[in-house]
């Protein structure tokens with residue numbers, strides 16, 4: 001019965017997995033919540049759809065949130081709150097400095113309000129409501145665990161603990177060095193169905209596929225309609241904190257995506273986008289007119305085609321590392337796949353259970369609402385105990401079997417040595433046993449003969465008991481029984497010995 005139930009369960013899980021995999025996630029690039037080069041900032045220095053302040057400076061190629069000077073703070077924030085629930089943000093950034101150690105770091109925000117440019121937490125406000133992904137360069141608590149990447153969720157009440165580098169407040173994180181890399185470092189923050197996943201690209205290659213998992217956290221509940229922002233700060237030590245791009249993609253499940261965008265809205269959006277592109281082209285033209293000497297400069301760049309010995313060596317080292325990295329990445333991907341599959345199976349299992357419990361089809365979770373508590377697996381305490389007990393029995397049986405096999409091997413060894421060592425020794429051969437059996441049979445016959453003679457009625461004592469004066473007397477039938485029992489034991493022993501020998505032969 002139990003195995004039938006388990007089979008049914010596995011079948012249901014598999015069918016749901018197949019159905020789940022065919023359900024697609026629709027992705028849409030959100031240009032109003034993104035910035036990227038070229039022409040990241042316009043001529044007047046503004047970044048379309050974004051506002052920045054503090055010590056931040058935007059150029060055509062990047063946003064320098066905080067320059068490598070002491071005690072600088074700067075940030076850039078979206079003008080509009082986010083109007084979708086699930087998203088993925090890709091940030092390309094560079095943290096560079098002359099020092100072996102840098103400070104303070106950089107933070108990506110999703111908060112209900114834009115932070116203050118004079119704030120105390122990596123260039124933004126403390127007591128934020130929402131999510132911070134912090135790239136902490138400086139090791140305040142001197143535990144040699146920085147630079148560190150971490151997620152800290154705040155409900156607007158907590159004050160960030162700089163002294164411990166937020167180690168008591170973080171949701172999750174990973175130890176990754178993001179300073180002074182040959183290529184820009186990248187982070188991909190994904191928030192989908194209340195699961196927060198952060199991938200990191202360590203900037204050792206410029207390969208798009210080199211992201212690795214930093215952490216994944218489930219049941220993360222963030223408020224709806226927050227703002228995206230990215231900020232940085234320096235302290236006594238200082239790095240340059242540059243953001244090269246921030247690309248936002250909204251994520252929609254199949255049924256959501258189909259209903260949400262009407263064709264009118266779609267037309268309006270594409271028109272808006274085309275206008276924006278036209279404006280950019282115009283600005284490009286103007287720039288070319290104003291800087292006619294730039295084209296000439298490009299001709300003078302021929303020197304860049306040559307490289308010094310040092311540069312070549314460095315390039316070769318990077319190439320070698322890139323190859324090693326490719327192999328590692330493949331392995332990482334496989335491990336990620338395995339972990340992903342495990343997570344998937346687990347969540348499917350709980351989904352099946354909850355469906356069976358309620359009989360209602362599960363709805364995808366909504367942002368801003370806590371998830372229902374995870375139901376227990378359909379394995380009860382007694383099932384578990386039974387499993388453990390069975391396991392113990394199996395272990396004991398295996399141990400016994402092992403002992404038995406060792407004994408058999410030992411005995412067969414001794415038998416072999418007895419066989420080769422001149423037939424003497426302690427071994428009993430069947431011929432000897434047969435002889436013994438024959439002699440016992442003879443004894444039996446003799447005893448029977450004696451018994452007949454003894455039991456023949458003697459004159460004068462008809463029907464009377466044999467008198468056994470002085471000594472204790474054993475009845476005749478008793479004697480016969482003992483002899484018979486001995487015979488049986490001998491026979492059994494003979495059979496046992498033969499079987500053992502047959503078994504021992506199997507091993508050699």
Ligand SMILES: [Ca+2]
Nearest residue numbers: 136138140165
């Ligand atoms: Ca720190």
Ligand SMILES: [Ca+2]
Nearest residue numbers: 139140141165
């Ligand atoms: Ca630390």
